[in-house]
Amino acid sequence: MNKPLSLPDANGLFGSFGGRFVAETLMPLILELQDEYATAKNDPEFQRQLAYFQGDYVGRPSPLYFAERLSEHFGGASIYLKREELNHTGAHKINNCIGQVLLAKQMGKKRIIAETGAGMHGVATATVAARFGLPCVIYMGATDIERQQPNVFRMKLLGAEVIPVTSGTGTLKDAMNEALRDWVTNVDDTFYIIGTVAGPHPYPAMVRDFQAVIGHETRAQMSEKQGRLPDSLVACIGGGSNAMGLFHPFLNDADVKMIGVEAGGKGVNSGLHAASLNGGTPGVLHGNRTYLLQNEDGQIIDAHSISAGLDYPGIGPEHAWLHEQGRVEYVSATDDEALEAFQICCRQEGIIPALETAHALAEVAKRAPTLPCEHLMVVNLSGRGDKDMMSVAHHLGDKFGVKNV
Amino acid sequence: MSAIQENDMTNTSRLEHCFTALKQQNRPALVSYLTAGDPDAKTSRRLLHELPEAGVDIIELGMPFSDPMADGPAIQKAALRALENGQTQAKTLEMVRQFREQNSTTPIVLMGYYNPIYCYGVERFLTDAAKAGVDGLIVVDLPPEHDEELCQPAAQHGIDFIRLATPTTDAKRLPKVLANASGFIYYVSVAGVTGGSAPTPERLENAVNQLREHTPLPIAVGFGIRTAEQAATIGRFSDAVVVGSALVDCIEHASSGDDAVTRVHGLVKELAESVRGCRY
Numbered sequence: 001m002n003k004p005l006s007l008p009d010a011n012g013l014f015g016s017f018g019g020r021f022v023a024e025t026l027m028p029l030i031l032e033l034q035d036e037y038a039t040a041k042n043d044p045e046f047q048r049q050l051a052y053f054q055g056d057y058v059g060r061p062s063p064l065y066f067a068e069r070l071s072e073h074f075g076g077a078s079i080y081l082k083r084e085e086l087n088h089t090g091a092h093k094i095n096n097c098i099g100q101v102l103l104a105k106q107m108g109k110k111r112i113i114a115e116t117g118a119g120m121h122g123v124a125t126a127t128v129a130a131r132f133g134l135p136c137v138i139y140m141g142a143t144d145i146e147r148q149q150p151n152v153f154r155m156k157l158l159g160a161e162v163i164p165v166t167s168g169t170g171t172l173k174d175a176m177n178e179a180l181r182d183w184v185t186n187v188d189d190t191f192y193i194i195g196t197v198a199g200p201h202p203y204p205a206m207v208r209d210f211q212a213v214i215g216h217e218t219r220a221q222m223s224e225k226q227g228r229l230p231d232s233l234v235a236c237i238g239g240g241s242n243a244m245g246l247f248h249p250f251l252n253d254a255d256v257k258m259i260g261v262e263a264g265g266k267g268v269n270s271g272l273h274a275a276s277l278n279g280g281t282p283g284v285l286h287g288n289r290t291y292l293l294q295n296e297d298g299q300i301i302d303a304h305s306i307s308a309g310l311d312y313p314g315i316g317p318e319h320a321w322l323h324e325q326g327r328v329e330y331v332s333a334t335d336d337e338a339l340e341a342f343q344i345c346c347r348q349e350g351i352i353p354a355l356e357t358a359h360a361l362a363e364v365a366k367r368a369p370t371l372p373c374e375h376l377m378v379v380n381l382s383g384r385g386d387k388d389m390m391s392v393a394h395h396l397g398d399k400f401g402v403k404n405v
Numbered sequence: 406m407s408a409i410q411e412n413d414m415t416n417t418s419r420l421e422h423c424f425t426a427l428k429q430q431n432r433p434a435l436v437s438y439l440t441a442g443d444p445d446a447k448t449s450r451r452l453l454h455e456l457p458e459a460g461v462d463i464i465e466l467g468m469p470f471s472d473p474m475a476d477g478p479a480i481q482k483a484a485l486r487a488l489e490n491g492q493t494q495a496k497t498l499e500m501v502r503q504f505r506e507q508n509s510t511t512p513i514v515l516m517g518y519y520n521p522i523y524c525y526g527v528e529r530f531l532t533d534a535a536k537a538g539v540d541g542l543i544v545v546d547l548p549p550e551h552d553e554e555l556c557q558p559a560a561q562h563g564i565d566f567i568r569l570a571t572p573t574t575d576a577k578r579l580p581k582v583l584a585n586a587s588g589f590i591y592y593v594s595v596a597g598v599t600g601g602s603a604p605t606p607e608r609l610e611n612a613v614n615q616l617r618e619h620t621p622l623p624i625a626v627g628f629g630i631r632t633a634e635q636a637a638t639i640g641r642f643s644d645a646v647v648v649g650s651a652l653v654d655c656i657e658h659a660s661s662g663d664d665a666v667t668r669v670h671g672l673v674k675e676l677a678e679s680v681r682g683c684r685y
């Protein structure tokens with residue numbers, strides 16, 4: 001196997017995945033960004049600022065919490081939750097936004113744009129834009145605006161303009177298309193904060209590096225608590241940033257097992273899902289080569305998931321590579337399994353997870369009972385579920401005698 | 406009305422022939438863009454077959470893609486209309502093959518995004534495209550950094566790979582953009598998506614003149630050219646003018662297939678007349 005920590009190569013490739021499949025208009029800018037980021041990575045002053053904002057503004061480090069009741073409930077592995085939901089704005093997304101906005105500032109950009117699905121990345125972007133005094137435009141699918149109302153309001157309160165995207169199915173991929181169109185039109189002054197480990201190089205590597213703080217902290221925290229590395233890591237996968245952030249610092253530790261959980265929707269065989277690795281084929285979209293949901297003619301098929309943040313027909317290219325290498329195991333959880341795990345987490349731990357995160361918990365529900373209590377399993381609790389109250393009430397409201405939230 | 410006489414095509418390409426003939430006539434080429442299969446297969450075939458007669462010198466035929474990131478609303482909708490009516494890569498190539506049964510001179514350039522070609526299989530696509538009579542390819546999301554994907558294989562099949570230069574392509578980058586270019590250079594008049602508005606002719610003329618210092622290839626200008634007047638102004642200093650969204654809009658606004666053909670060819674005739682007189 002190649003040395004995973006040294007990828008991508010100079011062309012942004014992870015094996016055959018990744019790359020820079022963008023319009024010529026964007027190329028000079030992407031090359032500039034690549035240089036700026038390479039410099040920032042080794043610039044002590046940039047790293048000092050990043051650490052400062054991650055600490056005092058985001059609230060890092062996030063705790064690694066032993067979920068005693070959840071562990072007992074499943075009766076197997078010892079489950080630890082990496083509490084990314086306690087970050088400012090309620091998800092891991094801000095780890096990346098803080099890094100990118102500092103870069104935008106350094107590059108003298110005057111305007112921030114972003115795509116969002118669940119709205120967590122949109123909120124995190126609107127937040128850092130407010131903090132750094134930059135105007136901000138968020139592209140969000142019309143369907144997602146419908147199911148993530150609280151986040152739409154939060155973005156507006158933070159001063160962002162939220163532009164509904166009606167092309168395609170009005171979900172995350174369409175929002176990303178629209179953000180890319182804005183970007184080619186406003187290359188001079190605009191910084192595009194991509195919210196996951198996708199897009200053209202250097203984004204997949206850059207977003208991963210900003211999220212890798214999750215894995216680095218986990219290493220240190222588990223060593224302190226148990227004097228050793230965890231046995232397995234579990235994370236949900238939309239584009240794959242919270243998973244990449246947790247996994248990457250452990251890739252060279254052969255004994256640490258990693259499991260990425262895609263959104264299985266109504267089931268991977270139903271055609272209504274968002275599981276690009278389990279139900280897709282390689283192709284090129286949004287600037288990189290990766291696994292995609294597409295028909296035999298290379299037209300992208302709409303993803304389906306109860307969770308807006310996982311409703312994306314692609315996956316970050318590094319995951320595609322790790323999948324082909326067999327280093328990470330990629331599974332899927334259905335809407336129903338996620339809803340079930342969502343409730344268990346609420347009742348056992350007093351933590352309301354995001355529906356995205358609930359997919360990771362659904363895999364824990366399958367796996368933990370088969371393992372001994374010495375097995376240390378870390379789950380990335382990527383976000384909190386406040387934003388999902390409306391969707392969950394829609395599915396479970398009857399059970400609680402609730403119609404609207 | 407076709408600009409080019411029947412020529413012996415043994416060594417030079419249709420594109421070369423076309424530009425040489427037009428140079429002798431001292432006028433720019435009129436390049437039309439339509440999406441294959443828009444609004445439906447039958448109408449699209451009629452539109453295509455009658456373009457040379459209406460005055461088009463080079464045909465750009467769009468391969469519809471579900472996620473056209475570099476296109477504005479007009480061409481996005483055209484792609485959706487075509488896909489909803491069952492257009493596929495194979496059908497697009499078949500359209501070209503049928504066109505070639507009647508017309509062996511007008512160059513056809515397929516334009517689109519990489520994924521549908523990648524899924525079709527690059528070798529298979531190039532073989533079928535060459536056989537069908539495709540002259541060139543414009544693939545928006547394949548910058549020179551990815552030349553080994555399609556640009557270099559296309560050359561081996563005798564298919565030109567037409568490169569886009571844009572307002573952001575600075576002096577440092579230009580050599581890279583031009584390195585494996587063939588056929589012609591497509592200068593994208595604005596940083597933006599298709600269907601926007603064109604910049605001032607002065608700025609465009611400067612940009613085209615600068616490009617000329619670096620390449621002997623003909624230079625086409627596109628993005629934002631909608632009217633006969635604009636085509637004439639830009640055709641004075643460029644080797645070709647490309648009109649896309651304005652033609653595609655004709656299809657969107659048409660009440661029937663017949664109406665689409667009438668509207669598109671009506672606009673083409675205006676544009677054709679205008680580029681024919683623009684340098685006198």
Ligand SMILES: Cc1ncc(COP(=O)(O)O)c(C=O)c1O
Binds near residue numbers: 117120308
């Ligand atoms: C809480 C939460 N977890 C996970 C995701 C999925 O994104 P990624 O796979 O990039 O971590 C999202 C996306 O919106 C999210 O809000």
